[in-house]
Amino acid sequence: MSAPVIEFRRATVRAEPEGRVLLHPVELTLTEQRVGVIGPNGSGKSTLLRLINGLLLPSSGSVAVHGMDTATMGRRVRRSVGFVFTDPLSQLVMPTGREDVELSLRTRRIPAADRKQLASDVLARFGLEHLADRSSYDLSGGERQLLALAVVLAVEPRILVADEPTTLLDLRNDARVRSLVAGLDQQVVFTTHNLDFALEADRTLVIDDGRIVFDGPPPDAVAHYRHLVGSAAPGGA
Numbered sequence: 001m002s003a004p005v006i007e008f009r010r011a012t013v014r015a016e017p018e019g020r021v022l023l024h025p026v027e028l029t030l031t032e033q034r035v036g037v038i039g040p041n042g043s044g045k046s047t048l049l050r051l052i053n054g055l056l057l058p059s060s061g062s063v064a065v066h067g068m069d070t071a072t073m074g075r076r077v078r079r080s081v082g083f084v085f086t087d088p089l090s091q092l093v094m095p096t097g098r099e100d101v102e103l104s105l106r107t108r109r110i111p112a113a114d115r116k117q118l119a120s121d122v123l124a125r126f127g128l129e130h131l132a133d134r135s136s137y138d139l140s141g142g143e144r145q146l147l148a149l150a151v152v153l154a155v156e157p158r159i160l161v162a163d164e165p166t167t168l169l170d171l172r173n174d175a176r177v178r179s180l181v182a183g184l185d186q187q188v189v190f191t192t193h194n195l196d197f198a199l200e201a202d203r204t205l206v207i208d209d210g211r212i213v214f215d216g217p218p219p220d221a222v223a224h225y226r227h228l229v230g231s232a233a234p235g236g237a
């Protein structure tokens, strides 16, 4: 199996129908195990992530995952790329967590007879078996976030894309999610406003106003971002 590769070739996103550019041409090859994306609110981080699994298609240019173009091979791309949304409730749609995992397994045509046991195994792997039969609405934000990750990882995607997976989490759950991400075999691309999390990546991109304004080692990326924000703040440099 080839190494994980995500390729952006002058991928550009414009808002429809007015044509405003949300993401200026992106030219990137991502092969690192952990890629972080940071930047101000509304800078284009989610837009960049949504291109990776074809949730969003570029207005021009292309995006490919393991050589599969997201525009022409979207279904196959989505089997390779698991996407965790910022709001876990948008992903947890069944009455209980166990059923959400079973639903996820169903998309991989795992026989019904095996799904229940497999769902239990997945929940146990993430230390969530005690939540299996509770409604997602009764869970804490941290529990929901971990459950949403388990639902996506149940089908063992080759790449995990996670949009602010630690937002709204307390320190303990923030540490749990970060340690879960750190232990995954998959390539992970994540956005975050938590600069400590960004430092745990192998490569970090800084986006500002729809452009990648820095791409490199995480400590340098964080310094660049701090400078950017400092320059923009009232009284900043």
Ligand SMILES: Nc1ncnc2c1ncn2[C@@H]1O[C@H](COP(=O)(O)OP(=O)(O)OP(=O)(O)O)[C@@H](O)[C@H]1O
Pocket (backbone or CB within 6 Å): 015, 016, 022, 039, 040, 041, 042, 043, 044, 045, 046, 047, 048
């Ligand atoms: N479908 C759309 N049509 C028009 N504008 C859009 C659309 N989707 C996103 N935008 C705009 O694109 C810009 C980038 O949005 P995006 O969600 O990628 O930002 P972000 O960096 O993830 O922000 P945040 O940190 O607040 O989550 C924003 O100005 C947003 O309003």
